[in-house]
Structure formats: C-alpha cells, structure tokens
Amino acid sequence: MTGMISNGFSHWLTAAPDAHKQLFELELPTTKAEAWRYTSLKSLLEQNFTPAEDAANAIQSDDLNKILIPDLMSHRVVLINGRYVPELSALGDLPTGAQIGSLRAALASHSEMVRSQFNQYAFNSLFTALNTAGLNDGVAVLLNRAVVLKNPIELIHISIGANQPQVAQPRHLIVLGDGARATLIERYLSLDAAIYCTNAVIEIALGRDAVFRHERLQMESENAFHLTGLSLKQNANSHYLGVNIGLGARWSRTELVTNFAGEHAECDLQGLYLAGDGQLMDYHLDVTHAVPNCTSRENFRGILCGKGRAVFDGRVLVAKNAQKSDAAMSNNNLMLSEGAEVDTKPQLEINADDVKCSHGTTVGQIEPEKLFYLRSRGISAPLARRMLCLGFAGEIIHMLHEEVLRDYVAEHVGQRLEFSATGLS
Amino acid sequence: MTSTSAVDEIVKSEYEHGFTTEIVSDTFPPGLNEDVVRAISARKGEPTFMTEWRLKAYRHWLTMTEPEWAAVHYPKIDFQSISYFSAPKRSEDAPKSLDEIDPILLETYQKLGIPLEEQKVLAGIAVDAVFDSVSVATTFRKSLAEAGVIFCSISEAVHDYSDLIKQHLGSVVPHTDNYYACLNAAVFSDGTFVYVPKGVRCPMELSTYFRINARNTGQFERTLIIAEEGAYVSYLEGCTAPQRDENQLHAAVVELIVMADAEIKYSTVQNWYPGDAQGKGGIYNFVTKRGDCRGDRAKISWTQVETGSAITWKYPSCLLRGEGAIGEFYSVAVTKGCQQADTGTKMIHIGKNTRSTIVSKGISAGKGQQTYRGLVRIGQRAEGARNHTQCDSLLIGDQCSANTVPYIEVKHPSANMEHEATTSKISDDQLFYCRSRGLTEEDAVSMIVNGFCKEVFNELPMEFAVEAQKLLSISLEGAVG
Numbered sequence: 001m002t003g004m005i006s007n008g009f010s011h012w013l014t015a016a017p018d019a020h021k022q023l024f025e026l027e028l029p030t031t032k033a034e035a036w037r038y039t040s041l042k043s044l045l046e047q048n049f050t051p052a053e054d055a056a057n058a059i060q061s062d063d064l065n066k067i068l069i070p071d072l073m074s075h076r077v078v079l080i081n082g083r084y085v086p087e088l089s090a091l092g093d094l095p096t097g098a099q100i101g102s103l104r105a106a107l108a109s110h111s112e113m114v115r116s117q118f119n120q121y122a123f124n125s126l127f128t129a130l131n132t133a134g135l136n137d138g139v140a141v142l143l144n145r146a147v148v149l150k151n152p153i154e155l156i157h158i159s160i161g162a163n164q165p166q167v168a169q170p171r172h173l174i175v176l177g178d179g180a181r182a183t184l185i186e187r188y189l190s191l192d193a194a195i196y197c198t199n200a201v202i203e204i205a206l207g208r209d210a211v212f213r214h215e216r217l218q219m220e221s222e223n224a225f226h227l228t229g230l231s232l233k234q235n236a237n238s239h240y241l242g243v244n245i246g247l248g249a250r251w252s253r254t255e256l257v258t259n260f261a262g263e264h265a266e267c268d269l270q271g272l273y274l275a276g277d278g279q280l281m282d283y284h285l286d287v288t289h290a291v292p293n294c295t296s297r298e299n300f301r302g303i304l305c306g307k308g309r310a311v312f313d314g315r316v317l318v319a320k321n322a323q324k325s326d327a328a329m330s331n332n333n334l335m336l337s338e339g340a341e342v343d344t345k346p347q348l349e350i351n352a353d354d355v356k357c358s359h360g361t362t363v364g365q366i367e368p369e370k371l372f373y374l375r376s377r378g379i380s381a382p383l384a385r386r387m388l389c390l391g392f393a394g395e396i397i398h399m400l401h402e403e404v405l406r407d408y409v410a411e412h413v414g415q416r417l418e419f420s421a422t423g424l425s
Numbered sequence: 426m427t428s429t430s431a432v433d434e435i436v437k438s439e440y441e442h443g444f445t446t447e448i449v450s451d452t453f454p455p456g457l458n459e460d461v462v463r464a465i466s467a468r469k470g471e472p473t474f475m476t477e478w479r480l481k482a483y484r485h486w487l488t489m490t491e492p493e494w495a496a497v498h499y500p501k502i503d504f505q506s507i508s509y510f511s512a513p514k515r516s517e518d519a520p521k522s523l524d525e526i527d528p529i530l531l532e533t534y535q536k537l538g539i540p541l542e543e544q545k546v547l548a549g550i551a552v553d554a555v556f557d558s559v560s561v562a563t564t565f566r567k568s569l570a571e572a573g574v575i576f577c578s579i580s581e582a583v584h585d586y587s588d589l590i591k592q593h594l595g596s597v598v599p600h601t602d603n604y605y606a607c608l609n610a611a612v613f614s615d616g617t618f619v620y621v622p623k624g625v626r627c628p629m630e631l632s633t634y635f636r637i638n639a640r641n642t643g644q645f646e647r648t649l650i651i652a653e654e655g656a657y658v659s660y661l662e663g664c665t666a667p668q669r670d671e672n673q674l675h676a677a678v679v680e681l682i683v684m685a686d687a688e689i690k691y692s693t694v695q696n697w698y699p700g701d702a703q704g705k706g707g708i709y710n711f712v713t714k715r716g717d718c719r720g721d722r723a724k725i726s727w728t729q730v731e732t733g734s735a736i737t738w739k740y741p742s743c744l745l746r747g748e749g750a751i752g753e754f755y756s757v758a759v760t761k762g763c764q765q766a767d768t769g770t771k772m773i774h775i776g777k778n779t780r781s782t783i784v785s786k787g788i789s790a791g792k793g794q795q796t797y798r799g800l801v802r803i804g805q806r807a808e809g810a811r812n813h814t815q816c817d818s819l820l821i822g823d824q825c826s827a828n829t830v831p832y833i834e835v836k837h838p839s840a841n842m843e844h845e846a847t848t849s850k851i852s853d854d855q856l857f858y859c860r861s862r863g864l865t866e867e868d869a870v871s872m873i874v875n876g877f878c879k880e881v882f883n884e885l886p887m888e889f890a891v892e893a894q895k896l897l898s899i900s901l902e903g904a905v906g
Contacts, residue, residue: 034494038834304838321823335838338805346844348829353820353850361844363803363835 019132026126038311038343039282043251044225049197051134052081052159052166059158059191064088067156067189071404074154074185075100081159082136082168082198092151097144100153103173104137114140117175121203121231123257123286128229131169131201138171141184145177145207152183152215152402159224161194169199178207178235183401184214188248190221197225204231206238208262213241215400217409219248222278226252234294236262243399244300245409246273246281247416253282263293270299272396274416275340277306285314289325292352298329301396303389304340305417312344314359320351329359334366334392336385386417453510459483462611465510469580469615472587482600482610489604495767496796496828497736499709507674509612509645572628574658575620579647582618589620593651597680597717597744605676605738606713609645613678616647621656621687630886632661646677652687654720659690661889673698675734677712685720685747690728692885694893697733704763704792707735714741715771718750718779726753727770728884730893735764740798742771745779745807752781755881759897760793760825769799769816769830774807774840785816786878789825790901796828803840810837814844819877821850821901871898 028045029036058080068076077100078088084102091100106114122128139155159168176182188198198220206212220226226249234240246252258267273281287296302310316327333342346359366388374384393413400406453461462483466476491502569576575586583590600610621627652658675697681689691714700707710733716725727741743752754770772781781801789795795818803810818827829846851873859869875882875894882890 323823333835335835335840337838340838341834341836343835344833346829346831346846348818348846348848349826350818350820350828350848351826353823353825355820355848355850357848359829359844359846361831361833361842363833363840363842365838365841 016133019129022124022129023126023133026129028126035284035313038313039253039280044197047165047195047197047225049165049167052136052168052196053162054083055081055160055162056083056085056087058160059088061088063191067158069404069408072154072185072402073151075149075151076154076156077139078156078158079137079139079170081166082138082157082170084137084139095147095149097147097177098149099140099142101140102137103140103171106140111140113142113175114173117203117205118173119203121205121233122201123229123231123255125229125255127199127227128201131171131199131229134167135169135171135201138173141172141174141182143176143180143182146179147177148180149182152185152213155184155186157186157188157198157200159188159190159194159196159198159220161190161192161196165195165197167197167199169201171200172202174202174204174212176204176206176210176212176238179209180207181211182213184212185402185405186214186216188218188220188226190224193221193223195223195225197227199227200229202228202230204240205233206235206240206265208235208237210235210238212239213401215243215405216245218244218246218252218254219412220252221248222250224249226254228254230254230256232256232258232267234258234260234262234265234267237264238262239266239268241268241399242270243396244269244271244273244283245396245400246271246283247412250278251280253284255284256286258287258296260289260291260294263291266295266297268297270297270396270399271301272393272413273300273302273310274393274413275302275304275308275310276416277308279306280309280311282311283313285329287316287327289316289318289322289327291319292321292323292325294322295326296328298331299396300331301392302331302333302342303336303393303417304333304342305336307337307339309341310343312342312346314345315347315349316357316359317349318352318355318357322352323354325352325355325357327355327357331359331361332392333363334389335363336365336389386414389417390414453508455506455508457504457507457509457612461509465612465614468510469583471580471583474587474591475583478595478600479611482607483612485601486604486607486611489607491604495738495798496794496830497738497765497767499736499765502674502709504608510614568628573622573625574627575618576631577618579613579616579618579649582649586618586620589651590618590649593680593682594649595680597682597715598678598713603713605711606678609647609676609678609713613645613647616649616677618648619650619658619660621652621658623653624655625653626656627658630659630661632663644673644675644677646675648677648679649682650680650689650691651682652684652689654684654686656684656687658688659692659886661692661694661886663694663696663889663892673707674709675711677714679712679714679741681716681725683716683718683720683723683725686722687720688724688726689716690726691716691741692889693727693729693731694889694896695729695731695733695737696896698735699733699762699764700735702762704735707764708733710734710737710739712737712739714739715744716742716752717744718747718752718776720750721747721776722749722751723747724751724753726755726884728755728881729757730881730885730889730896731756731758731766731768732896734766737764737766737768739768740771742773743781744773744775745781746775747779748776749778749780750776751779753884754781754783754785755884756785757788757878757881757893757897758786758795759788759790759901760795761790761901763792765794767796767798769797771800772802772812774801774803774810774812776807778809779807780811781813783812783814783816784880785814786881787816787818787827788821788874788877788901789818789827790821791825793825795826796830797846798830800832800834801842801844802832802834803837803842805836807837808839810840812840812842812844814842816846817877818846818848819850819874820848870901874898874901
C-alpha cells in the first residue's frame with residue numbers, strides 16, 4: 001500500500017513525516033474492526049496502485065465541454081488525477097477576501113493561513129495518513145469574514161487511466177470566516193474505464209454564522225475505487241448542508257465526520273446512493289455533539305439493484321452536558337433485486353438527558369399497490385417502477401440547489417435504473 | 426424541576442431484598458481446573474457423556490478470551506477466585522414435598538414475597554425454586570406429569586431423560602458459542618428442564634425463582650426447554666439476590682427448542698443486587714439466551730424486565746428457521762446508581778415469511794449506563810421476512826447515558842424491515858399536566874414511566890406484570906426528570 005505514496009512533494013509539509021510514520025503504525029483495517037465490519041479491503045489491496053501520473057495535457061477544452069453541465073454558472077476548478085489544472089479552470093470574478101486556488105501552490109508559497117490550517121481538522125485514519133503522505137494537490141478555499149460567494153464553486157475531479165492502476169490523492173482545505181457564505185459542488189468522474197483509486201480528504205472549518213452548502217456527486221467509472229474522508233468543524237451558529245450523491249465506482253467508502261465546536265450550529269447531511277451489480281457503497285457518518293444546543297440531521301436513501309451492496313453506519317454522539325442537542329437520523333433503502341444486500345447500523349450514544357434524538361431505518365421494496373395504481377392508469381410496468389424509484393430518490397435530489405444539477409442527477413439516476421432494469425422483475 | 430436530592434435518595438436507597446439467610450452450604454473451595462469440573466460432575470452423579478461434555482467445554486474455554494466489545498466496564502474477573510459449586514446441605518436427601526424443606530429456606534422465600542403454598546393455590550403456578558445451585562423444591566410435578574409435561578431440574582433430567590439431554594443440550598448454544606456460555610457448559614450447577622410433548626398445551630405457567638445465596642459462588646444456571654410440534658408453554662423466571670460486597674458472577678445459558686406450530690413464551694423479571702451507591706458489589710449478569718424455531722410457524726416470545734445486577738450482558742435471540750416462524754422480544758431495562766446494561770436481541774431470519782418484533786424500552790437514571798445492541802439479519806432465503814423494531818430510551822438525570830447500536834443486515838429484496846429509535850426525557854410539560862390534575866410528582870413520574878413501558882408489561886403474565894410494575898416504581902421512586 002505504501003506504493004501509493006511518494007510524489008516529490010510531501011517534503012513541503014511538516015505534517016508529512018508524521019503521516020509517513022503513522023502509515024507504518026496504523027494497521028490495515030480488517031472486517032474484524034467494527035468500522036469495517038461489512039466492508040472488505042480485499043479488492044482494493046489486490047490492485048497494485050502507483051501514484052497517479054500528471055495528465056494535465058490529456059484533455060483539451062473541447063473535451064471539457066462534454067463534461068460541463070450546461071447553464072451551470074460556477075467558479076470552476078478542474079483537477080486531473082488529483083492535480084489542479086489552471087488551463088481548464090475558470091475561477092471568474094471573485095470578491096475581495098475570497099481566495100480559491102491550488103493547495104499545493106498555497107502551501108509552497110508559505111501562505112501562513114493555509115499552513116496553519118492544513119491537517120488541523122482531518123480525522124485520524126490510515127487513508128488520511130496515506131493522503132497526507134502522498135497527496136498530489138487539491139484546492140484551498142479561503143473566505144474572509146462576511147464574504148459571500150453568489151455562484152457555486154465547482155470542483156471537477158477527472159481521472160484519466162494509465163496502463164497500470166493509479167491512485168490520485170486530492171486534498172481540499174475549506175475555511176470560511178465568520179458570516180461567510182458559499183456553495184461547493186464537487187464532481188468525481190472519469191473519462192475511461194481504467195482501474196484507478198481516488199483517495200480524497202476534505203477539511204472544512206466554518207466560522208461563526210458561516211453558511212456552507214456542499215453538494216457532492218460521486219460518478220466515478222464502474223472500475224474505480226473511491227474513498228472520501230471529510231472532516232467538518234463547525235463554530236457557533238454555523239450551518240452546513242451536505243448532499244451526497246453516490247452513483248459510481250465499483251467500491252466506495254465515504255466517511256463524513258462532524259464536530260460541533262460552538263453552540264446553535266446546524267449540520268444537515270443528506271445522501272442518495274444507488275448500488276448496482278458488483279458495486280459496494282459504504283457510508284460512515286459520525287456526528288459529535290460536544291457542545292449544547294446543536295442540531296444534526298442525517299437522511300440517507302439508497303436504491304439497490306443487481307447484486308449491489310450498501311453499508312450505512314451512522315453514529316450520533318451526544319457528550320455529557322451537550323444539553324438540548326437535537327439529532328435525527330434516517331436511512332431508507334429500496335431493494336429491487338435478489339442478491340442485493342444492505343447492512344445498516346444507525347447508532348446513538350447519548351450522555352445527556354435533555355436531548356431530542358431519534359433514528360429510523362427501513363428496508364423495503366416498491367409497494368405493489370403503488371405499482372398497480374400507476375399501471376391501472378396505463379403506465380407500463382418498467383416505467384412505473386422507474387417513476388417510483390425516482391420519486392424515492394427525489395427527496396434527496398431536490399435538496400440540490402441548482403435546477404440544472406437536479407435534472408442532471410435525475411437523468412443519471414434514471415439511466416442507471418434502466419441499465420439495471422434487467423435486475424427488476 | 427429536577428430534584429437532585431430526590432434522585433440521590435433513590436440512588437442511595439438500600440436494596441430492598443438485601444438479607445442473607447444463614448444456611449450451611451456445601452461449597453467447593455475457589456478455583457477452576459479439570460479436577461473441579463470432574464468433581465462437579467461426580468458430585469451430581471452424572472453419566473460419563475456429561476462429564477466428557479463438560480471437559481470438552483472446559484478445554485475449549487481455556488483457548489478463549491473474555492469478550493470486550495460490550496459497552497460495560499468492570500475490573501477483570503479472577504475466575505480462580507470463584508467457587509464453582511455450592512449446594513444446600515440437605516441436597517443429598519432431596520425433599521419430596523414442601524414439608525421437608527428447610528424452614529429457613531421457606532422463610533427466605535416469604536421475605537421475597539414468594540409464598541410457595543399460596544402460589545400453589547392462588548396462581549396455579551408450579552414452582553421449581555432454585556436455592557443456590559440445586560433445586561430444592563418442586564411442586565405440581567404430578568399434575569404436569571399427567572399432561573405429559575416434564576418439568577424438573579436439569580440434573581434430574583440428565584439421569585432420567587438422558588436421551589433428550591444428549592440430543593438437545595448445547596444444540597442451540599454450543600459450548601463454542603462464547604466465553605461465558607462455554608464456561609457455563611463446563612461448570613453449570615443446575616437449572617431447569619422442560620419438555621412439552623407433541624400437541625400438549627402446558628396446563629399451567631411454569632416458574633422458577635432463582636436466588637443467589639452462598640458467598641463468592643458464581644451461579645451457572647442452565648435451562649433447556651423443548652416444545653414439540655403444536656405444544657405451548659409459558660415459562661417465568663424471576664430473580665432477587667441478597668446484599669453483599671463481592672461481585673458475583675452469574676453466567677447462565679438458556680436454550681429453547683420450538684418445533685412446528687409450537688410456542689414458548691419466556692418471561693423474566695430480574696432484580697439481582699445492583700451494588701451500592703459507589704457501584705461496589707452487585708451481580709455480574711452475563712447470560713446467553715437463545716431460541717431455535719426449528720419448525721414451520723414456531724414461535725418464541727422473550728419478555729424481560731431487567732432492573733437489577735451491576736452489569737447486564739444479555740441478548741435473548743431467536744433463530745427463525747421454519748417457514749412463518751415468529752420471534753418476539755419485549756424488554757424493559759432500568760439502570761440506576763452505577764448499573765451498566767448492554768442488552769438487546771438478535772433476530773436471525775432464515776426461513777420464508779418469518780416475522781419478528783422487537784420492542785425495547787430503556788430507562789437510565791443516576792449514573793446508569795445502558796446500551797441497546799441488537800441484530801436483525803434477513804438471510805438470502807428469507808423471502809417475505811418482516812421485522813419491526815422499536816427501541817426507546819428514557820433518560821432521568823444528566824449523569825446517565827443511553828446508547829443504541831442496532832445492526833441491520835438485509836439480503837432479500839422482499840424483506841420489510843423497519844427500525845425506530847428515540848431518546849427522550851420526562852418533559853416538564855408532561856409533569857405539569859399531571860400535577861395540575863392533582864397528582865404528586867412521584868405519582869406522575871411513576872405513571873409516565875409505566876406508560877412508557879406499557880407495551881412490554883402487556884406481554885407479561887398477569888402476576889408478573891404486577892410484580893414488574895411494583896419493581897419499576899420502587900426503582901425509580903422520586904426520580905424526576
């Protein structure tokens with residue numbers, strides 16, 4: 001696994017030597033570890049990954065047009081194999097106090113701000129250490145106090161395969177000052193069907209009253225491995241909304257870790273995953289209410305078809321004295337075919353008495369009555385099923401802010417459902 | 426609104442059933458090795474197959490390590506400091522009727538509110554009372570025998586029904602299952618055996634009262650209940666223990682075997698000594714309970730009210746093999762003082778159209794720590810399986826904690842699984858509403874808590890439901906949230 005690191009860059013970082021050390025200290029998680037109970041690393045370890053090559057010239061702006069979502073106005077950042085590509089990026093006009101650029105450049109230029117914040121929030125894990133030790137590049141988003149970005153920042157991760165399986169390790173640092181507001185759209189996609197791995201680490205720190213909307217579209221190729229480790233620190237009154245759409249990758253694991261550092265903060269995590277034949281979608285959510293009066297919401301919906309597998313492991317921890325915490329977790333799954341599997345584990349750990357905490361989980365199918373209703377109105381069975389599935393997914397898709405993005409996602413979900421229609425009886 | 430002093434009062438309240446009956450025990454010196462296992466077996470005059478079975482378990486136990494995954498904390502148990510056998514002195518000439526029973530023993534039961542004679546007449550319950558490790562009182566044997574029901578201590582069953590024991594003992598909870606079950610298999614002292622033949626509805630509710638009495642003696646009960654095709658039996662298990670300082674280990678194993686169309690209803694009220702305000706003393710209750718629905722439409726219903734023990738580690742489970750088999754789990758668990766409980770259930774859906782219901786109510790007060798840990802697994806062939814789970818926690822006071830750790834594994838697309846969990850406290854509004862109607866704070870709390878637990882109490886046999894409600898109000902008197 002250490003083959004995944006070394007890039008002639010990590011010596012810039014004070015964090016890197018520690019990360020290297022950690023790599024040798026941290027053990028590879030097995031299914032005996034509670035957090036990896038349902039997810040085996042076997043298929044990942046079978047690959048002989050090498051650090052991703054710089055493929056910045058592999059695509060031209062014409063190719064990019066095929067990837068772009070028409071009518072989506074954004075501050076665009078393009079990363080190829082984890083590296084920032086200025087030629088394809090279009091940051092547009094940024095207000096004063098807003099800084100968006102290559103993390104590598106920011107670290108290299110000794111930007112005090114970036115250096116002091118880097119690696120301060122990321123949770124401890126083998127894959128975080130791997131990312132820190134071998135990171136390619138990424139984006140630093142710094143918004144000063146009260147800076148408001150009207151248009152979303154769009155982060156497009158493009159993977160381009162090589163003869164050999166590669167690993168890209170993008171790293172993003174997002175720091176919003178007090179009262180700052182921004183939206184970030186992250187997209188993960190690939191141009192070919194090569195085997196590769198994305199090991200992304202994202203650190204987000206929100207100042208007081210900051211508002212951050214974070215929309216993530218994981219649409220990697222069907223041969224890809226995808227890992228995301230997202231750490232979020234929220235100060236008082238800050239608001240975070242995350243919408244996680246997972247459609248791609250053969251094997252993916254997304255860990256979202258939230259820590260409340262100030263009171264009256266709100267964290268809303270929404271998710272939709274669609275696992276088809278041969279796919280594994282693994283989500284781990286960990287929300288810690290360390291201080292009183294915070295609110296958290298977790299709402300994940302999954303559709304399973306073919307021999308798809310999904311794991312949902314949500315944990316809400318309410319610390320002692322974190323009174324008036326309000327947490328609700330919900331995980332609903334729609335199972336469409338034999339051979340599919342879902343393992344869900346919504347946990348609550350409550351150490352304060354004046355709290356409102358709940359969780360709900362369901363696993364079910366398309367109800368025959370609903371199908372009958374639609375069919376009795378002349379809608380064919382496959383179309384009716386598709387409509388019902390899209391309706392189920394719609395709750396999450398509608399959380400996306402931009403209409404063009406909602407349409408884009410709905411279309412892809414629809415396509416996927418058709419693709420796996422053979423699995424629907 | 427929170428009256429800390431009232432909570433403190435409860436936390437400090439002396440254990441109601443804390444007394445020790447002076448009775449001469451025939452107890453082994455502390456320690457465990459193969460000789461002790463052999464000696465237990467010899468003392469009970471067991472046939473060779475049992476001795477071998479115990480030794481096999483003991484040897485396997487040596488290879489195992491104590492489980493540490495549960496959310497409970499306690500000093501490491503020194504298994505060599507425990508005495509593994511204790512029998513009331515008169516065990517050699519077993520009593521034939523109540524008259525022969527040591528009056529001191531009977532007095533103990535009176536103190537616990539278990540008047541054997543009265544129960545015989547009033548409640549129609551056959552009582553197989555276990556005082557320490559050997560059964561000393563068995564009633565109603567005759568009328569049960571007429572129905573063809575076997576209800577006796579497991580040591581007797583080893584002698585009298587060795588074929589049934591050979592066939593079934595350890596078939597649901599094998600000795601390799603877990604650390605404590607393995608220990609139990611090696612050293613189990615006694616317990617209950619029930620056999621209900623085909624088509625028989627047991628004419629009365631069967632009941633065993635356990636009581637841990639001898640100092641430093643771990644109690645290793647083993648219960649085996651078999652319901653043949655179409656049979657029905659309701660079994661009640663109730664426990665209290667006298668006060669003492671040393672932690673006492675209790676590692677019981679309960680096995681239920683249910684054939685087609687049969688049903689076993691297993692109810693427990695557990696009120697062992699929970700330890701004092703500092704968490705000193707109290708029973709360690711590490712129990713393995715499992716039922717196997719082997720036939721179609723077989724049904725197992727577990728109901729438990731857990732208010733005692735310093736540490737509870739217990740997951741009554743159902744293996745739903747037969748088509749249309751049903752598993753139910755209703756639980757009220759109360760932790761106060763320094764009590765810790767890690768409890769829940771496992772519902773393993775194997776057969777088609779199997780159904781399960783889980784209702785778990787946890788009440789945590791004082792410094793109580795409670796975890797619901799449950800597994801619902803719907804296997805690849807469990808077409809049309811259904812599960813509904815509800816686990817609610819009620820927190821009283823800001824020192825306690827309540828965790829919910831459900832595992833849900835679904836491998837069949839026609840399965841329907843719902844899981845809900847909530848955590849709340851007794852709200853000021855609820856209290857105000859009750860008080861404005863003239864109820865005292867205490868009555869209001871008791872009423873709200875009883876309402877919170879009603880779904881579970883409804884599942885208990887009547888006599889037990891009354892006892893359970895009483896237990897609950899004693900446990901939580903004055904604890905206002």
